[in-house]
Amino acid sequence: MNHLRAHGLLFYGSILVVFLLQLAPMPQALLAFKPYWPALVLVYWALEAPDRVGLGFAFLLGLCGDMLTGEVLGEQALRLVSLAFIVLRFRSRLRFFPMWQQAVAVLALLLNDRVVLLMMRAFGGDPRPPATFWIAPFVGMLAWPWIFLLLDDLRSRLRARDA
Amino acid sequence: MALARNDSSPLFAEGASSTLRLVIYLALAIILMVVDRHFHYVEILRMRASAVIEPIYRLAAMPAKLAHDARLAFSDRNALTEENARLREALMLSQTRLNRLGVVQEQNQRLKQLLDVQNGLGVGVQLAKLIDLDLDPLRHRIVLDAGSGEGVSIGQALIDAHGVVGQIIEVMPHTSKAMLITDPSHALPVRIERSGVRVIATGSGVVDRLDLLNIPASADVKVGDKLVTSGFGGRFPAGFPVGEIIEVKNDPSGLFGAAVARPSAALDRAGEVLLLHELADPIGPPPPAETPGPPPAVVPKTIAAPAAPTTP
Numbered sequence: 001m002n003h004l005r006a007h008g009l010l011f012y013g014s015i016l017v018v019f020l021l022q023l024a025p026m027p028q029a030l031l032a033f034k035p036y037w038p039a040l041v042l043v044y045w046a047l048e049a050p051d052r053v054g055l056g057f058a059f060l061l062g063l064c065g066d067m068l069t070g071e072v073l074g075e076q077a078l079r080l081v082s083l084a085f086i087v088l089r090f091r092s093r094l095r096f097f098p099m100w101q102q103a104v105a106v107l108a109l110l111l112n113d114r115v116v117l118l119m120m121r122a123f124g125g126d127p128r129p130p131a132t133f134w135i136a137p138f139v140g141m142l143a144w145p146w147i148f149l150l151l152d153d154l155r156s157r158l159r160a161r162d163a
Numbered sequence: 164m165a166l167a168r169n170d171s172s173p174l175f176a177e178g179a180s181s182t183l184r185l186v187i188y189l190a191l192a193i194i195l196m197v198v199d200r201h202f203h204y205v206e207i208l209r210m211r212a213s214a215v216i217e218p219i220y221r222l223a224a225m226p227a228k229l230a231h232d233a234r235l236a237f238s239d240r241n242a243l244t245e246e247n248a249r250l251r252e253a254l255m256l257s258q259t260r261l262n263r264l265g266v267v268q269e270q271n272q273r274l275k276q277l278l279d280v281q282n283g284l285g286v287g288v289q290l291a292k293l294i295d296l297d298l299d300p301l302r303h304r305i306v307l308d309a310g311s312g313e314g315v316s317i318g319q320a321l322i323d324a325h326g327v328v329g330q331i332i333e334v335m336p337h338t339s340k341a342m343l344i345t346d347p348s349h350a351l352p353v354r355i356e357r358s359g360v361r362v363i364a365t366g367s368g369v370v371d372r373l374d375l376l377n378i379p380a381s382a383d384v385k386v387g388d389k390l391v392t393s394g395f396g397g398r399f400p401a402g403f404p405v406g407e408i409i410e411v412k413n414d415p416s417g418l419f420g421a422a423v424a425r426p427s428a429a430l431d432r433a434g435e436v437l438l439l440h441e442l443a444d445p446i447g448p449p450p451p452a453e454t455p456g457p458p459p460a461v462v463p464k465t466i467a468a469p470a471a472p473t474t475p
Contacts, residue, residue: 025224028431068219073204130369
């Protein structure tokens with residue numbers, strides 16, 4: 001298998017897995033702790049493969065998410081585009097942050113994403129969500145190093161086998 | 164991986180993420196959302212893409228289903244025997260009650276014939292399994308493994324053994340999506356069984372809680388009152404249990420009362436639900452009488468009788 005194809009497989013595979021993770025059921029008590037998986041993987045690929053991930057890709061990814069889970073087309077597209085924009089803007093700095101600093105940056109991104117979501121839901125006429133609404137970004141921050149290490153490891157394995 | 168970068172200042176790379184493109188994409192997303200809110204075309208799109216979406220749903224639910232099946236397969240004999248005994252007991256109780264109900268129903272039928280009442284309580288049901296998925300933690304939606312192919316249609320009411328669960332809001336060929344009564348955007352017309360007061364039970368976004376708002380201050384509402392569907396609105400048939408009031412208070416303005424109820428259906432642990440087949444008859448004024456005209460006997464035969472099929 002040539003390098004590019006294996007790389008593409010990992011890329012699209014990770015996106016499929018992320019959607020499955022987002023859909024996978026959880027016990028009622030843990031529901032609030034579920035991070036917004038597509039955002040995390042999008043951040044990773046925006047940092048590591050900006051030639052693949054642009055705003056247009058984030059938009060498409062969001063539309064796929066909306067088709068799968070949302071009820072208004074464009075909601076996740078807007079969230080992911082704004083997320084991708086920030087990551088791509090600060091990509092060169094984020095990339096050289098130590099892990100803990102990167103995790104804090106991811107927390108900030110996810111909190112921002114929650115604010116965007118809250119604003120859109122408020123326009124849609126939803127009542128204010130419970131306080132547990134704000135837990136998920138912190139779980140996302142804790143999950144970030146693991147996702148980063150896992151995907152990095154998979155990629156370096158591909159490269160090593162290729163070389 | 165060495166990246167071919169042709170921009171001059173790598174620290175503030177414009178290129179792929181220029182502000183103009185951001186604005187265009189954001190505007191596009193907002194337009195999509197606004198249009199979708201009005202026309203709900205995401206449901207049509209999802210119906211079209213169901214060949215892709217349905218397998219993804221099944222795939223996502225598979226690990227949990229496997230875990231559940233494995234637990235069932237390895238659950239110990241004692242627990243199963245115990246459960247069996249309990250179910251047998253419950254069945255016997257229900258059977259006894261049904262027998263009594265049969266007599267009452269017969270009597271009711273006769274009385275109704277006397278009164279010439281048309282609409283009955285007879286409803287067909289269909290069992291549907293839940294596909295265990297989490298669509299949006301802020302919304303209370305469930306996915307069922309029956310869709311338009313199995314005769315499910317939008318607006319059908321869902322019940323379980325204890326009470327009303329929700330209603331179908333979207334159908335695909337072999338799956339459908341339902342909104343639970345606790346969803347923040349759901350409202351259910353209910354009646355307090357004891358006093359007959361009619362109120363609207365809105366979803367609270369919390370799985371074991373329904374809000375009853377804007378109850379007239381003089382209304383007779385007490386903790387422990389049972390709520391049943393009132394049949395208004397035509398979505399839910401009248402008389403199904405909905406919940407029990409656990410708290411009565413005043414709303415912030417002080418002009419109205421408010422109450423909190425606990426749904427009687429097992430919303431958070433239901434594995435199977437019943438789909439009611441016929442939509443409820445909306446309670447309201449009777450349909451207009453047929454246009455008066457000459458009795459059929461007077462109408463000339465050539466018009467009244469359609470051409471009889473010729474039999475070979």
